[in-house]
Amino acid sequence: MTFALKTFGCRLNRAESARFEAALSAAGLEQVPFGEAADVVIIHTCAVTATAENECLRMIRSMRTKYPSALLAVSGCAVDAAPPERLAAMGVDLALSREERETLPDRILEKLGLPRLTAPIPPRSTAHRALLKIQDGCSFFCTYCIVPHTRGQPRSVPFGQCLDEAAAFLDAGYREIVVTGCNIACYADQGRRLPELIAALSALPGMGRIRIGSLEPGMNEAALIRRMAEDPRVCDFLHLPIQSGDDAVLRRMGRHYTVDALRRTLDLACEQVPRLGLGADLITGFPGETDAAFEATRALVSAYPFSNLHVFPYSERPGTPAAGFDGVVPVAERKRRAAELIRLREEKRVAFARSFIGREVTVLIEKITPDGNAHGWTAEYLPCTCAGFSPDTLGTLRTVTVRRAEGEELQG
Ligand code: SF4
CATH class of the missing domain: 3.40.50.12160 (Methylthiotransferase, N-terminal domain)
Incomplete structure (x- = not known):
């Protein structure tokens, strides 16, 4: 079958x-x-x-x-x-x-007509990075998002089960664990929250490195930034779905933070973790986003060393409150604003890559091409091509000295 x-x-x-x-x-x-x-x-x-x-x-x-x-x-x-x-x-x-x-x-x-499985099945992943699901569901009800309706209320995987599954991944040879969920900032099990879970995962024997997935701002990012600064096993990578740099738009989106609070988080991250891989999701042309509101977003993005921006022109999701909001921005303008941020993203990402020239990075080797080059990703989430690694290094973490950067890609 x-x-x-x-x-x-x-x-x-x-x-x-x-x-x-x-x-x-x-x-x-x-x-x-x-x-x-x-x-x-x-x-x-x-x-x-x-x-x-x-x-x-x-x-x-x-x-x-x-x-x-x-x-x-x-x-x-x-x-x-x-x-x-x-x-x-x-x-x-x-x-x-x-x-x-x-x-x-x-x-x-x-x-x-086949027998059901009786024993728990060890997790596996199709790539060299193992995805550890720690949580599902969300109750934030952002006005543009259908996810709370489709995935339901937040549920956290028990703390011990998360550790057992991560240990099974490590036993199976995975060296990078990506902590994922619907809204992982809400993780809670018997009083233990995401920072405690990350600390416990980091202490597992054989842990290579942990990547924290997209993290809702306004929850527990300060504790996680401090952990990144102190713990070499936690990747220097923070992805925040900030969506907008304007308070009025954030309120209409039903988001749980202000631009001032975001700036404090970003300042802390940049101060505590030099060369942090900093990612963000942004929505352009949300209903009511004026030229000035978009300019505030552009200014926020310009002010910080973002290396990874996911930019989406707003699209109406039927069944959500925002689909009926007034202040609709024409689709062409939503796309124009997105294109402007995407241009900024390219410049920033190239500048970020260049800042690693002459430095050592840790690369998870994910592919060896017939020309003998190894390809993988750094802890800061930059692609890296490096020479001199044999096929048996696939899936391992290697220290690489960066000689140059071609666009966003490091060469070492
Ligand atoms: S955007 Fe994220 S935080 Fe907001 S409702 Fe959707 S899943 Fe929850």
Whole structure:
């Protein structure tokens, strides 16, 4: 029996898909590349924007047409965003809502008439970085976001289970653990929060390095910045979905922080962790974003050494309050503002890369190309190509001296 799996959307979805793959493989199913004929076709969907959701629905229709006899299973946010009848009408055999998501492998085995798995399956990851899911759900209800509706209330994976799963990743040879979730800043288990979890993960024997995923501002970033400064196993990388540099826009977005508070966090980060890889998500053209409000965002971005900006022109997500807001910014203007920030991003990223010339960086080797070069990522999340590593260094952490930078890519 074979299965093929396609994952749309965020890192959290990828972490969940890795668990599905591990469980189905342990049950004896063979994974084949997505798009090839398979007995089971799984689509793990995303509904963060209407465009993403429509793309998933198109894929479901296309797989149903192409493989009419395959068992077609669908999970993820598009299941929770849509009425169940819609997926049934498309010929989906199994649609798993958020409450049932974890049971996807068992439900598939049941449909195939195969025995369920009885023992827990060690986690695995398809890449050299292991995605550790510590949390799901969000209750912040930002006015543009559908996620609280699709993923539900925050739930944290028990502290001990997070450590056990991370230890299993380390035993399996992974050297970078990426801590991920829907809103990891909300992590809480019996009074223990994200900073305590990161400290405990760091103390695990064999830990290479820990990368903290996207972190909601206004929660516990000060403690995490201090840990980054003190603990060489915690990557110097902070990604904040700041979205806007204007207080009125942040209020309309339903965000939980002010620009002043953001600046204090950014000042602390830059002071405590020199050459910090600093990332941000930004939305341009949110309803009510005036020229002056956009200028405030541009000024905030200019003022700090961001090395990784994800810029999105605002797009209405049906079912969210913001989709009905007044003050709509024309789509062309949303895109123009995004393009302006993207230009800034390129300049900043190149300048950040150049600041490493002559310095040592730690690279997780993720690929060796036929020309003998090794490729990987630094703790600060810059790509690095380096010569002189053999294939048996794949998946290991190596110290590399940076000789030059070509664009954003380090050469060592
Ligand atoms: S914090 Fe806001 S943007 Fe992030 S998942 Fe929760 S509601 Fe959505």
